[in-house]
Amino acid sequence: MSHEAGYKTGEEKLVYMANQIARFFEAMPHEEAVSGVADHINKFWEPRMRRHLFEIVARGGEGLRPLVLEAAQRVKRPREADA
Amino acid sequence: MSFVKEIDYGTPAARSDKTVTLTIDGREITVPEGTSVMRAAREAGIEVPKLCANDMVKAFGSCRLCLVEIEGRGGTPASCTTPAADGMKVSTGTERLQTIRRGVMELYMSDHPEDCPACAAGDCEMARMARTVGLKEVRYGREGENHIWPAREGKANPHFVEMDLSNPYFAYDPSQCIVCSLCVRACEESQGTFALTVEGRGFESRIAAGMHEPFLESECVSCGACVQACPTGALREKSVIEKGMPEWSAVTTCAYCGVGCSFIAEMKGEDVVRMVPYKAGKANRGHSCVKGRFAYGYAIHKDRILRPMVREKITDPWREVTWEEAFRHVANEFRRIQYQYGRSAVGGITSSRCTNEETYLVQKLVRQGFRNNNVDTCARVCHSPTGYGLKTTFGTSAGTQDFDSVEQADVVMVIGANPTDGHPVFASRLKKRLRQGAKLIVLDPRRIDLVRSPHVEAAFHLPLKPGTNAAVLNALAHVIVSEGLFDEAFIRERCDWDEFQDWAQFVLEPENSPEAVEQVSGVPAETIRGAARLYATGGNAAIYYGLGVTEHSQGSTTVMAIANLAMATGNIGRPGVGVNPLRGQNNVQGSCDMGSFPHELPGYRHISEDATRAIYEALWGVKLDDEPGLRIPNMLDAALEGSFKGLYIQGEDILQSDPNTRHVADGLAAMECVVVHDLFLNETANYAHVFLPGSTFLEKDGTFTNAERRINRVRKVMEPKNGYADWEVTQKLAQSLGLDWNYAHPSEIMAEIAATTPSFAGVSYELLDREGSVQWPCNEKAPTGTPVMHVGGFVRGKGKFIRTAYVATDEKTGPRFPLLLTTGRVLSQYNVGAQTRRTANVVWHEEDRLEIHPFDAENRGIRDGDWVKLASRAGETTLRAKITERVAPGVVYTTFHHPATQANVVTTEYSDWATNCPEYKVTAVQVTPSNGPTEWQEDYEALSRRSRRIVHVEAAE
Structure with a gap:
């Protein structure tokens, strides 16, 4: 599904970004890959983006690569006030 | 008011460990072996008269003015071509020499216009030399054969040649030329273009550009080196002819590319008469390009907006207001938005064109004033992967060398960069080294000029398919590991051997073999092998790369792959080697250093580090948010989603420079207060509610940090035409928001940066005035800075090898979009063209063209110069075609210097996995013949006209 304006909506893009990160770390040993993805998201994703990620995961994580789903458990929950 | 005058030593400095001692006019002087007598004399304080020599080019010995006498030797040798020797006794001013010089000068003057302007x-x-040698009269008169008179007594003078005024910036008057060949040598040696020559012989000899063409039509790149070298009035800046000689001057730093050239701004009152490259400038060593040397006219262009403006809606015309009203309006709006939508609903964008001090203030405003970390910078769209990749592998987000280092390189690998256009002064230094015999490897989809240009030819050109950088670099690593060409001792000492082995195992996997990579990249396996062997075994090997590396889905991966290669071959930590990003904008390095990223405080310290936040919390008196903020594309997403409403943009035109213009436009349109702080009503300003006029680099004090981490001073040479330097505008805005900022001068801002950032601890304006410039880290351990990094060990401890698997971009060609578009720039224009389009540089590039291979053009019935439609999945635009074999079949190329082209309507939103740096270098497109502008271009043009209306008021201030 693509926005008619010719770009992805926020959520589509978030899924895409998360998967892209996963594909880089998938070349590494599993443990390193899981912590790599989680660490990257913790370091660079603003709380709003992390909240959306958790929402997507809570809905079943459709479209997310398995590595993202696994790493999501180590992603920092945003504080209520920030999200 | 002072005038900066640099000493001309007559011939270049000699490099030798051995010295010789000689006596000149009774003064003893010791110089390095190989120094000319002329230079030795100048170092001893004795100026030998000369016309055909300067210390930028090799001596030629043609003018015969610099003759000296040497005890025990016959004749009167030229001091410029005579090397100093031990025990030599030289006289420079005997009566015999004076007589000869007067005679020589008299001959010159007999063919020089009496009324020479x-x-x-x-x-x-x-004129000065005539006085110096005591010439009183010209006995020969000027009646005989000469080059001066167009005609005499009704007869045309066959030796006379008309002035060449074709170049917009300088004039060539052959009647004043003495054919000393300094210009020819400057073009060859300093610039490396070889556009000039001496044609004819004897009295017929004449300087000619190209094949006896006007300068503008020749291959001349208008760098100005010849004008600078000319000892007569034959080559002069038109600005000097028009305005007269400058009265005072100051040393400052160019505000164009990341080379960061030093210039002497020569002034008459508040008017720039000319910009002369500064020899003591360590980035450029006295050289320049057409932009820095000549294209500063935008600073006084009529399009500059000098009064603040406000409007309620972006469909309203602009209303001029006082500064006070503008600041009050912004403060009220931002406070309202934060109250209504939350603290994180506003943010700021710092500029890579502004100074370090200004950038620091914008991020401080966001962090201290807005109390969030929603700050980003234009580096997001260019070199953010460099920051990420080099920090991960080496431990610091910056290039490893100074530019001087290239003089010691034996092999240079240029990846995804086009230095002769993008970083011309560095390119000249590189070409000089290549002419001395260093070998060149080029990885680029296009056959850039460096691949083959006068006296330079790449040993290997790897014309890879756009998007396959990581694959090709992995294949190079495959060859280096499989053939045992890695530097085991270096790796064991400086890196983690286990990590290396893991990486080695990875690169040896079959999909990384040259044969496998040939399939995806189109580069023959044997070429990959040859290049790998040369890089690993050719001596000092240095990598220089540009946006062709970073602006990809795998930008960060590729930067790490480059770092891997350098570590594996031991090419890090000494002069002549290293990993060197060629930075796009003047202060892109500095804007990154200054904490412009939403996850980092100045000096690349993560926002989650308690100790770092504590430093700023103590100084600024607020609690800082420990969560990363939004990046530019995320700000736009959040705006579309309704949670981001206010943005302060200093000196960046995101609508034109960021990918997928429609997304940017919709995002901006969804905000309630967009503040654009710029010189001109740029494209982004079409969506702005407040416009704050900006100031140019000529109007403020500060510092820029170039691609070598060099902190250079920017010095104010005129009052800001808009009233305030940019740092003052940000400060007043902060004050309106209730912040207690009281900086009286940018040096005080630098003092705060130094006090809070370990890598800048030693930096101060006093130090910069004393040293000229310093490269960070500059602190107790390195009091005068760090030219080469990672000497003896990596900043992060051990260098880190990382698996850099090739992942093909999702932007794929197919039946609808069968061609790959890649983008770049040309020499005469800069970035989105806001500055260069407002100078005479447009004579070289008045529009963006689509380069297309003859095969692809013929298939589509496209002729050179035809209008074509360029369509991608994101959008379409039209421009004119240029048919060339510079691009491979299947690849098309364009620049993005003109807003009407709207190249970013076509580029997609795909971006680097780690940093969201957009994938500008790969877009699947179709090209078809077209009649004219697309609907979007027409609509946009109409919108631009509408949104640029200004209602002028009578002077309010």
């Missing part, structure tokens, strides 16, 4: 203005060495 340059002589009269004091801009001609001829």
Whole structure:
């Protein structure tokens, strides 16, 4: 599904970004890959983006690569006030 | 008011460990072996008269003015071509020499216009030399054969050649030329273009551009080196001819590319008469390009907006207001938005064109004033992967060398960069080294000029398919590991051997073999092998790369792959080697250093580090948010989603420079207060509610940090035409928001940066005035800075090898979009063209063209110069085609210097996995013949016209 304006909506893009990160770390040993993805998201994703990620995961994580789903458990929950 | 005058030593400095001692006019002087007698004399304080020599080019010995006498030797040798020797006794001013010099000078003057305007203005060495040698009269008169008179007694003078005024910036008057060949040598040696020559012989000899063409039509790149070298008025800046000689000057730093050239701004009152490259400038060593040397006219262009403006809706015309009203309006709006939508609903964008001090203030405003970390910078769209990749592998987000380092390189690998256009002064230094015999490897989809240009030819050109950088670098690593060409001792000492082995195992996997990579990249396996062997075994090997590396889905991966290669071959930590990003904008390095990223405080310290936040919390008196903020594309997403409403943008035109213009436009349109702080009503301003006029680099004090981490001073040479330097505007805005900022001068801002950032601890304006410039880290351990990084060990401890698997971009060609578009720039224009389009540089590039291979053009019935439609999945635009074999079949190329082209309507939103740096270098497109502009271009043009309406008021201030 693509926005008619010719770009992805926020959520589509978030899924895409998360998967892209996963594909880089998938070349590494599993443990390193899981912590790599989680660490990257913790370091660079603003709380709003992390909240959306958790929402997507809570809905079943459709479209997310398995590595993202696994790493999501180590992603920092945003504080209520920030999200 | 002072005038900066650099000493001309006559011939270049000699490099030798051995010295010789000689006596000149009774003064003893010791110089390095190989130094000319002329230079030795100048170092001893004795100026030998000369016309055909300067210390930028090799001596030629043609003018015969610099003759000296040497005890025990016959004749009167030229001091410029005579090397100093031990025990030599030289006389420079005997009666015999004076007589000869007067005779020589008299002959010169007999063919020099009596009413030479340059002589009269004091801009001609001829007049000065005539005085120096005591020439009183010209006995020969000027009646005989000469080059001066167009016609005499009704007969045309066959030796006379008309002035060449074709170049917009300088004039060539052959009648004043003495054919000393300094210009020819400057073009060859300093610039490396070889556009000039001496044609004819004897009295017929003449300087000619190209094949006896006007300068503009020749291959001349208008760098100005010849004008600078000319000892007569034959080559002069038109600005000097028009305005007269400068009265005072100051050393400052160019505001164009990341080379960061030093210039002497020569002034008449508040008017720039000319910009002369500064020899003591360590980035450029006295050289320049057409932009820095000549294209500063935008600073006084009529399009500059000098009064603040406000409007309620973006469909309203602009209303001029006082500064106070503008600041009050912004403060009220931002406070309202934060109250209504939350603290994180506003943010700021810092500029890579502004100074370090200004950038620091914008991020401080966001962090201290807005109390969030929603700050980003234009580096997001260019070199953010460099920051990420080099920090991960080496431990610091910056290039490893100074530019001087290239003089010691034996092999240079240029990846995804086009230095002769993008970083011309560095390119000249590189070409000089290549002419001395260093080998060149080029990885680029296009056959850039460096691949083959006069006296330079790449040993290997790897014309890879756009998007396959990581694959090709992995294949190079495959060859280096499989053939045992890695530097085991270096790796064991400086890196983690286990990590290396893991990486080695990875690169040896079959999909990384040259044969497998040939399939995806189109580069023959044997070429990959040859390049890998040369890089690993050719001596000092240095990598220089540009946006062709970073602006990809795998930008960060590729930067790490480059770092892997350098570590594996031991090419890190000494002069002549290293990993060197060629930075796009003047202060892109500095804007990154200054904490412009939403996850980092100045000096690349993560926002989650308690100790770092504590430093700023103590100083600024607020609690800082420990969560990363939004990046530019995320700000736009959040705006579309309704949670981001206010943005302060200093000196960046995101609508034109960021990918997928429609997304940017919709995002901006969804905000309630967009503040654009710029010189011109740029494209982004079409969506702005407040416009704050900006100031140019000529109007403020500060510092820029170039691609070598060099902190250079920017010095104010005129009052801001808009009233305030940019740092003052940000400060006043902060004050309106209730912040207690009281900086009286940018040096005080630098003092705060130094006090809070370990890598800048030693930096101060006093130090910069004393040293000229310093490269960070500059602190107790390195009091005068760090030219080469990672000497003896990596900043992060051990260098880190990382698996850099090739992942093909999702932007794929197919039946609808069968061609790959890649983008770049040209020499005469800069970035989105806001500055260069407002100078005479447009004579070289008045529009963006689509380069297309003859095969692809013929298939589509496209002729050179035809209008074509360029369509991608994101959008479409039209421009004119240029048919060339510079691009491979299947690849098309364009620049993005003109807003009407709207190249970013076509580029997609795909971006680097780690940093969201957009994938500008790969877009699947179709090209078809077209009649004219697309609907979007027409609509946009109409919108631009509408949104640029200004209602002028009577002077309010």
